[in-house]
Amino acid sequence: MFLRIFNRCASTATASRPTSFTFPQRLNRSPTAILEALNSCVQTDGGNPAYIFMDDPFLIPTSGHEKRQLALSKASGKKAARWIIDRYSYAFFHDVAAPSIPSYFPSYTFDEKEFIEPDETTLYKLMNWNKITKAYEIYKKCLENNVDISSTCKYALFDLLCIYNSENPMDTLPPEEDWYRRELNETNQSGLTKRTWKDNGLAEQMFEELKLSATSVEQKIRLYNSFASGLLKYNYAEKAMTILDEMRQNKISIDLTTYNYLLRSISSIKESYEARWQFITECLQDMKQNSIQPNLRTFNSILYTLRRCSLYEQGPILALSILKEMRQCGIEPSLGTWAHIIMIFYPNDQIGYETQILPQIMDELEKQYESNGHQFQWKDIDDSEFFFNAMFKATVNCRDIDLAKRIHRFLMTGSNSRFIPDGFKEQMYYANLFRLLFRVDMPEQVMPLWESVVPNIYSPSINVIEDLMEFISTWNINDYYVRLWSDLLMLGFIDNKQNNRRIIERYLMLLNRTNTQENLSKDQIKQYANIARQILKRFPLVPEEEQKFENTNDNQKQEISEEQQRRNQFKQLQPVFQYSGQLLSNLICLLAQADDFDASWSLYEHYLSNKNTLINPLNEKSLMLLLSLSIKQNHINRALDIIETINELNYECLSDALDLLNRNVNLSINDRQRLKTIQKNSSLESAHHVKLI
Amino acid sequence: MNTYLKLNLLGNCFQQRCYLSTSPILHSWFVRLTNVTQVNTEAATPKHTRKRNYPLTYEQRQFPKLIGHTKTWNTFNTSNLRDGKRKAETVSDDLFLRQFIYGTWHSLFVSELIIKRRHNMIILSGLVTRTIHPRRMYFLIGYTEEILSALLKTPVKIEIQTVENKEDVIFTYW
Numbered sequence: 106m107f108l109r110i111f112n113r114c115a116s117t118a119t120a121s122r123p124t125s126f127t128f129p130q131r132l133n134r135s136p137t138a139i140l141e142a143l144n145s146c147v148q149t150d151g152g153n154p155a156y157i158f159m160d161d162p163f164l165i166p167t168s169g170h171e172k173r174q175l176a177l178s179k180a181s182g183k184k185a186a187r188w189i190i191d192r193y194s195y196a197f198f199h200d201v202a203a204p205s206i207p208s209y210f211p212s213y214t215f216d217e218k219e220f221i222e223p224d225e226t227t228l229y230k231l232m233n234w235n236k237i238t239k240a241y242e243i244y245k246k247c248l249e250n251n252v253d254i255s256s257t258c259k260y261a262l263f264d265l266l267c268i269y270n271s272e273n274p275m276d277t278l279p280p281e282e283d284w285y286r287r288e289l290n291e292t293n294q295s296g297l298t299k300r301t302w303k304d305n306g307l308a309e310q311m312f313e314e315l316k317l318s319a320t321s322v323e324q325k326i327r328l329y330n331s332f333a334s335g336l337l338k339y340n341y342a343e344k345a346m347t348i349l350d351e352m353r354q355n356k357i358s359i360d361l362t363t364y365n366y367l368l369r370s371i372s373s374i375k376e377s378y379e380a381r382w383q384f385i386t387e388c389l390q391d392m393k394q395n396s397i398q399p400n401l402r403t404f405n406s407i408l409y410t411l412r413r414c415s416l417y418e419q420g421p422i423l424a425l426s427i428l429k430e431m432r433q434c435g436i437e438p439s440l441g442t443w444a445h446i447i448m449i450f451y452p453n454d455q456i457g458y459e460t461q462i463l464p465q466i467m468d469e470l471e472k473q474y475e476s477n478g479h480q481f482q483w484k485d486i487d488d489s490e491f492f493f494n495a496m497f498k499a500t501v502n503c504r505d506i507d508l509a510k511r512i513h514r515f516l517m518t519g520s521n522s523r524f525i526p527d528g529f530k531e532q533m534y535y536a537n538l539f540r541l542l543f544r545v546d547m548p549e550q551v552m553p554l555w556e557s558v559v560p561n562i563y564s565p566s567i568n569v570i571e572d573l574m575e576f577i578s579t580w581n582i583n584d585y586y587v588r589l590w591s592d593l594l595m596l597g598f599i600d601n602k603q604n605n606r607r608i609i610e611r612y613l614m615l616l617n618r619t620n621t622q623e624n625l626s627k628d629q630i631k632q633y634a635n636i637a638r639q640i641l642k643r644f645p646l647v648p649e650e651e652q653k654f655e656n657t658n659d660n661q662k663q664e665i666s667e668e669q670q671r672r673n674q675f676k677q678l679q680p681v682f683q684y685s686g687q688l689l690s691n692l693i694c695l696l697a698q699a700d701d702f703d704a705s706w707s708l709y710e711h712y713l714s715n716k717n718t719l720i721n722p723l724n725e726k727s728l729m730l731l732l733s734l735s736i737k738q739n740h741i742n743r744a745l746d747i748i749e750t751i752n753e754l755n756y757e758c759l760s761d762a763l764d765l766l767n768r769n770v771n772l773s774i775n776d777r778q779r780l781k782t783i784q785k786n787s788s789l790e791s792a793h794h795v796k797l798i
Numbered sequence: 799m800n801t802y803l804k805l806n807l808l809g810n811c812f813q814q815r816c817y818l819s820t821s822p823i824l825h826s827w828f829v830r831l832t833n834v835t836q837v838n839t840e841a842a843t844p845k846h847t848r849k850r851n852y853p854l855t856y857e858q859r860q861f862p863k864l865i866g867h868t869k870t871w872n873t874f875n876t877s878n879l880r881d882g883k884r885k886a887e888t889v890s891d892d893l894f895l896r897q898f899i900y901g902t903w904h905s906l907f908v909s910e911l912i913i914k915r916r917h918n919m920i921i922l923s924g925l926v927t928r929t930i931h932p933r934r935m936y937f938l939i940g941y942t943e944e945i946l947s948a949l950l951k952t953p954v955k956i957e958i959q960t961v962e963n964k965e966d967v968i969f970t971y972w
Contacts, residue, residue: 159939159956159957159958159959160957161958161959161960162960163932163960164932164935164958164960175932175933178934178936178940179937179939179940181937181940182938182940182942182944185937185940185941186940186941186943186945187944189945190944190945190948196949197948199949199951201887201950205951206951209947209951210948281940
């Protein structure tokens with residue numbers, strides 16, 4: 106006991122305890138620090154549906170078409186709500202939030218009074234609510250009524266007119282719709298630089314006005330600069346150049362934004378590549394003389410211009426020197442910078458493999474990612490192009506699986522996947538990735554990746570699915586055939602469209618090809634037969650309505666609910682699925698192997714009754730399988746029917762068929778006679794060699 | 799439904815089909831006061847119907863004394879803790895939310911609406927039948943989220959689960 110106490114005392118005595126305690130210093134964190142910390146734990150996960158969708162089997166979309174439909178209907182719900190909010194705005198002014206959140210309030214409705222007796226506050230309000238053209242109208246009215254407007258207000262209005270090309274800016278779309286904006290907005294899909302500046306628009310009118318009234322140098326600088334950048338932004342280079350000349354003559358200094366726009370649009374000013382580079386250096390010299398510090402946007406614009414000089418020999422070297430310059434200026438390259446560099450080094454599909462620039466860029470990026478505290482920030486608009494470009498070039502030029510996978514892994518880490526800005530780019534990215542993998546890689550490595558992405562992150566298009574089928578058939582992965590069927594179902598490829606018919610046909614071919622090659626286990630045969638049955642159930646041989654008229658009585662007809670009627674109407678609108686002989690014979694093969702005589706016989710009968718309209722006859726293999734099954738199950742008459750059909754079609758396998766039936770013991774005399782007549786009538790020589798009893 | 803049970807009108811309507819609703823306005827005060835079946839009634843504890851064929855959901859079958867044992871609350875918030883804020887407002891908001899969902903998702907919700915308040919967010923969840931196309935369901939989701947957040951000035955999010963039909967939520971017959 107004492108010993109224990111002694112020990113305890115000794116242990117506390119030996120541990121040197123500090124006599125005074127100091128609290129650790131309080132770290133000052135931002136109010137959103139905890140959210141940021143949480144965000145850094147989150148990773149893109151293919152196991153769950155995207156955040157905008159409900160996590161519920163009924164509500165999770167799988168095919169690309171469905172995803173689009175559901176996301177857009179959610180967006181339209183939001184729009185409907187917005188409309189209600191604006192319409193009955195009086196109900197939504199109850200403000201409980203502190204600080205109050207402007208985006209939860211209805212948009213401002215302007216009084217007639219404000220327009221009749223306009224003043225500066227009205228102008229500001231109009232500008233805040235994105236009604237630029239109306240603001241210009243009111244501005245005019247103010248001038249007429251001799252209302253004083255401060256020059257700051259005037260110049261703010263002018264800036265907005267230049268920025269938005271004398272139009273009202275587009276409303277911001279809800280995020281769901283924004284993802285599909287490329288499909289929805291028809292304008293400028295090709296990505297070509299077209300002149301979109303409005304000639305004699307409001308901006309130009311106001312420019313002429315303000316030019317006369319501008320007195321001080323600062324006003325002039327602002328006026329000219331915003332006008333020039335507006336012109337350059339909407340690709341009206343010729344006029345911009347005259348304005349810039351005017352500025353030089355009047356000794357009005359050019360600011361950084363204008364320089365950036367200028368550097369970006371050099372490719373539409375100068376023709377030859379040398380001249381373009383010359384112009385770039387001139388601009389930079391100008392900037393240096395006026396002691397304007399370049400920013401990230403400046404360098405990205407230069408690279409953008411260099412990228413437009415495709416196949417320019419100096420391009421890569423100049424790009425590297427620009428990168429070096431960036432380092433010296435202490436500007437960290439953003440993803441957009443790298444995106445441009447990739448395109449400069451790989452100007453077309455063949456060139457650039459030797460430079461090995463892409464792996465180096467990836468090294469560099471990963472280092473940058475580490476040092477930035479495991480996240481990237483959006484710094485430039487061009488950042489959105491990086492992943493698409495990188496994957497495109499890694500698959501087309503480098504054809505390097507490891508590199509492609511590395512890029513993909515990088516995309517999946519943290520919140521990097523937000524750098525793919527819209528659905529179209531994402532489709533292209535994954536199409537490129539999987540095309541390469543299907544062409545080069547092994548199935549053991551591709552399939553896990555495929556499963557991690559499909560269907561929640563990526564819904565493949567029909568071309569990619571066809572590539573997948575090709576891939577599976579060349580590698581002959583038996584285990585994946587049934588899985589493929591469920592994938593096809595899930596991704597919405599099993600329906601009545603023309604393209605999708607092709608997929609069903611190919612899939613059945615695939616199943617049958619393996620059937621002949623090797624002996625399948627019983628389970629697999631059963632599964633394949635089930636697939637065939639599913640196809641038959643989905644696309645009935647006889648249209649459903651006809652069946653119904655036979656079955657239902659008058660009383661029952663009345664009971665058919667409205668919903669069913671609607672469904673029927675919907676079905677009538679769709680074209681009936683057209684079976685071909687090829688498809689039918691494939692189905693017969695699958696069903697006959699699983700010993701399902703009734704189903705396969707009904708297919709055969711369907712063929713006989715529609716012989717004249719169907720494309721392609723049944724093939725030998727299916728007929729032989731059906732024959733052997735019918736003999737096995739003792740349907741002698743039917744077997745004879747089949748042999749007659751074989752004879753009609755002049756197939757080589759007639760002799761085998763005769764032989765097969767001949768060997769059967771319990772044939773009656775009539776049957777044997779029928780066999781003999783078939784043999785006599787046949788034109789094939791081999792058939793005559795068979796000795797019939 | 800709770801109100802419905804409270805009034806204990808089940809005795810009168812055992813022939814009716816399962817009627818799961820949140821409507822507080824059901825019957826007149828006269829019925830409430832003069833019905834014989836009102837003797838010995840308890841709140842939210844229904845009496846057996848004569849044929850014992852009135853369907854109850856799990857949530858309805860677990861009577862109030864079982865809250866915290868076999869079922870939880872229908873609304874989760876911290877306003878009733880010590881120094882909790884917006885006590886009255888939270889209750890009235892909840893009432894409003896239930897009414898709104900009852901009207902907007904008409905005859906779609908088969909369970910009570912669960913209202914969870916997390917940070918500054920309100921999360922609405924519950925069970926919904928699959929009687930309408932997912933497209934329309936997403937329209938409703940977008941609409942409800944947007945309009946409710948504009949009304950309550952706080953982000954509202956809907957997290958629903960679906961069931962095949964109303965019969966799927968029947969726990970017992972009473």
